[in-house]
Amino acid sequence: MTNNQPYKNAVLDDKELQEGLKKINPKFGDFVTRVAGEVWGLPLIDQKTKALITIAIDIVNQSHNGPGNPFPAHIDMALKQGATREEIEELLLFMCVYAGFNKVAGCFGMLKEIFQQIGGQGTAAMTPDYATRERQQTVAFYTLLWKKQDLNTALFSDYWKNVNGSLGAQLPGQYQNWQHHLDPQIIDIWPTLNGIKSTATEIDRCDGIAEIIFANESDRQAYFQSAYLLENDGKNLFSKAVGYTTSPGNSVTYIDRLNGAIDAIKLHVLIKKTDGASLAEFRQYMSDTFAPAISKNQEVLKFRLHLFDPRPHPPSDPHYESPEKQYQAAFEIAFANYQEMQQFFRSKDYLAATKIQGNYIKEINALPERSTYTFVDEGHITQIGKGSSKVTEMIANVGTNNYSSESPLSNGNYNGKSSLAQHLQGVQHFGITVDDMDKAIEFYTEVLGGKIAIGGDGFYGEDLHNLLFQKEELEALQKGINPRSVGVPNIRDNTQESLDVRFISFGNTCVEVIHFRDAKLSPKAPNVFSKVPSSVGFANVPHISFHVKDDVDLNDFAQMLEDECQRRGMTNVVVNKTIHVNSEAERRKTGLSFAKTEFPGDFDGWALFYCKGPNGEQLEFNQVRRTALKNFKRAQQEYNQLTGRNFPWASDAIKENGNMMTATTTKWEWPHTKKWPKYSGSKVDILKQLFLAGEAMNVNNFVEFFTEDCLYQFGNFPVVYGKQGIKDSSAGFLEKCEGLHHHIKNVWQPSEELVIIEMEVTYVRHDGKVFTLPCADTVRFKGDKISELRIFMDIMPMFTTP
Structure with missing residues (x-):
């Protein structure tokens, strides 16, 4: 700006x-x-x-x-x-x-x-004024927050900034987004003048303030229309939330010499007007008399004033505040230190500002700030906004200054509701039920050139039956009709029907053909139902499957999807569950049992749930991991080779960026002794052995440090699961790398189960080129085994640099 x-x-x-x-x-x-x-x-x-x-x-x-x-x-x-x-x-x-x-x-x-x-001039006189950065914004949302009583302050702050804050940063329309963490235990910090009450009761002293700035009213509406998920998550944290809005021009920064560089004393001061003053008179006093006098004082580093809109909300509103508890204004004020704050309170400027305040102000509630976090800055998500602020703080403590991301926020409008888009990777496959499986395979593979990824014949089972057909069965039960009349075969126990399936890759997506036949006959038998409406039991009925990200819990996502659609009035969107129920009411009470996640053989790692779309279309949401992922990627590569295309797997898309690296043609001389003695501890010692196994290029020894169901992510490569997944994901890397060495810079262990390591890793390619790349690892343990290892680095220079 x-x-x-x-x-x-x-x-x-x-x-x-x-x-x-x-x-x-x-x-x-x-x-x-x-x-x-x-x-x-x-x-x-x-x-x-x-x-x-x-x-x-x-x-x-x-x-x-x-x-x-x-x-x-x-x-x-x-x-x-x-x-x-x-x-x-x-x-x-x-x-x-x-x-x-x-x-x-x-x-x-x-x-x-x-x-x-020049020190006697005061800190404020020696620092530049950044107030113009915030004068260009016109409207604000200012929310007072009280934590739940059963949460201690540390846990409350940790969750608010690391989880709720990052979630809120994803919402559209924001120009600035701050969390102000307060200390409600410190009282009597603001002097009492003219009989004005300056100490609020304990119940009125909030624990935090969320402040969001919008460039215009339409951006603010876009934010509110998408805030449902954030409010839901807030139920984990807040016992009370009272939000205030300001109209254009009523949130103004008069002076700002902070710019994040000074460890200042900051106060957030809430103001109630007197009953005798009109709102217009009160606002005129605050903006024309109080604010100018305060902001010109040389001890004041920052002064930002909010004049709140009236709150006409009815008592039924969950954010309702009774009129006697409502505030009409608030300001943020900062000083370099305690001494300069006291000088301010003794100054002529303060006395001039407060000389007639008794005519307009009846109560002042001053709340000291413990810390502030910025999640959106000038329309861009900061590093804290993109992920865990714990990790970001640790990186900042060792001197890193690349704090903000340059990725602008979306300004999309979600038609008044929230979006689940951040959980998806795109469309994974389209499915159709066919009458003749042999002809379908011949057409899609021999005629159109698709490649079979995975497939099988004769699938059946209670959970599979419920997963695919529960909604139709419940509707038939309610109407007193036979489920077969609405296209429901019986694939519970292999006595009546069974399912055949093939997934055929076309590079950028797949086609699934499914076929329900008499269990006693071969796959060449015709489909058991003719061509009709919506159930996947009918021939010619398609379904669309959306690809859910690997690190999303599929059952949690199913609940989110159903809740969101029901809230929108899309009552037909109901997710089937894998257990048998006799009524819709019973279905709602059975908990998170939507997804089927256990499949044998080539389908290992396949997971899915079924639901109807808003118009009755059949939808599926699925994940592809482990063995299934390997098969799909193989078929995709075969198709790419056949057609001369280069379709990537959904999670393999790589964003090019300017990472620090060095490349030479000099052979790296490995040190004869390790330089890690100052880092110790039981978990750290395990990680030292892990790194030694990695440097020995011994994958079999490397994977023995992990649990059987571990999660592993190496740089730009997709998340994999289990020891075999680690081995498979390492194959391409080992073809390029001749040797490597870890240079540990710092180690943190926030808990017994979590270790965070900052390092540089030097890689030597087979052609002799050497690359030293920055890296940060987060490692979670289950006992003495690693259950999750995420390696945050850009490894692509090893593959792309000539």
């Missing part, structure tokens, strides 16, 4: 600087005033950058000895153009490389003296 603050000419508009330059040398001073002044007026480089360049040139050209030293004047000039002490110090460190440390060293001492001299 562009800062539109007008800058003065750093030379022509600074008479004090001109006089100082003339004292050094009159001719030099005149020259600078005439020539440099014109240069400073050139438009393409901003004034602050020019001031920093001047300091850099000064370091190179000057010795900084004697009375004629322009360095203090140049520092003062840079500060006036908005430079901070941190920026100047960083410039000096940078100049050490080019000018030499000895030449720069004296500048640090002089810089310290300069800031000691």
Whole structure:
């Protein structure tokens, strides 16, 4: 965002600087005033950058000895153009490389003296103002949140930022999204003046504030229309949530010199107006008298004011707050430290701001902030918003500064309801029920060139029967008719009918052909039902299956889907369950038993559930893992080879990005001793042995560190399960890699079961090229075995760099 603050000419508009330059040398001073002044007026480089360049040139050209030293004047000039002490110090460190440390060293001492001299001006006077970043937003949503009583503060904060916050960041329309974690135990922090109540009761002191900024009203509506999932998740956390909105122009940042760089004292102050003042009079006082006086004080680092819209919600609203408890305004204020906050309360500015506040304010509830997290910044999801903020904090603590993602949020409108799109990878297959299986296979493979991925004949079973036909059976039971009349075969026990199935790959998707026949006959027998309506028991009836991501719990997703569709009035969308029930009421009470996840042989790793679409169409949602995944990918590769195409598997799509890497043709000399002695602990020692097995390129030994049902994800490759899955996923990598070595940078162990490791890994290809890539591992244990290993890195340079 562009800062539109007008800058003065750093030379022509600074008479004090001109006089100082003339004292050094009159001719030099005149020259600078005439020539440099014109240069400073050139438009393409901003004034602050020019001031920093001047300091850099000064370091190179000057010795900084004697009375004629322009360095203090140049520092003062840079500060006036908005430079901070941190920026100047960083410039000096940078100049050490080019000018030499000895030449720069004296500048640090002089810089310290300069800031000691101007220290009396207050921290706020020495830092730039970033308020313009938030002045361009027009509307806000400001929610007070109370945690559940049975949650301790640590658990509440952890879940709010790591789970609820990341979920909320995905919703559309947001320009900024902050979580303010408060400390309601600290009271009496705001002074009492004019008899105004300044200490709220314990029950009125909230535990957090969620603040969301929108660029316009339509964006705010897009957010509200998609917030159902977030509200559902909030039931895990909050005992009470009271939301306030502001109209365009009523959420304003008057000053912001924080920019996240100072460990400041921040307060969130809630305001109730007096009964005698109208809302218009109260707002005029807050915006025209209170805010200007407060924001001009030199101790104040930030002042942001919200003037809330009235809350006309009825008592039946779950977010209802009785009128006597409602607030009409709130502001955020920050100070560098406790001493400057006390100076502020004794200042003339504060006294001027509060001189007549008794006419307009009856209660002030000041809540100290423990921490703030940004989930959306200027319309982009931050790293915290994309995933666990725990991991992000740890990365930040070791000096990483690539905190924000450049991926913009969607501004899509979801027709007033929430979307499940983030759980899907696309359409996995289309299914049709056929009367003649042999002819169907011949047509789709020999005529159209598809490749069979997996298939089988004679499937039956109680759970499979319920999975496919439960809704039709319940409707038949309700109507008192035979289920066969609505297309339901009996595949419970192989005494009447059974199921034949083939999945045929066309590269980018698959066609499934299914066939219900007399169990006593061969697959060449005709389908048991003729061609009719919606049940998959009828010939010519298609169904569509959507591919659910591997790390989504299929039963949980089924419940989410059914709940969402019922809420939308799509009452026909009901998910079948795998157990027998006698009524719809009984079905609703049976818990999460939607998905069938256990299949033998080639179908190992296949999982699915069935439901109807809103118009009665047959839908399926499925996952493809382990053995089934291997078979589908093999058939896809065969099809790609046949047609000259390059269709990827859904989860294999790779986004190219500019990762740090080094590539040389020099052979890597492996160290003879390990450099990991400072990292220890039972789980860490297991991981050391795991890394040694990896460096030995011994996959069989490597997988012995894992549980039988483990989850494993290596860089850009898809998630795999089990020891065999690890072996299979490693095949292509081992063909490229001759050797590797782990350089452990840091280790965290938040709990007995979880270890997080930051490292660099050096890989040597068979052609001799060496790549050192950044990496972060999250490892979960079950006992002494690894149940989950996720390796976060971009391994593609090993495969794509010539």
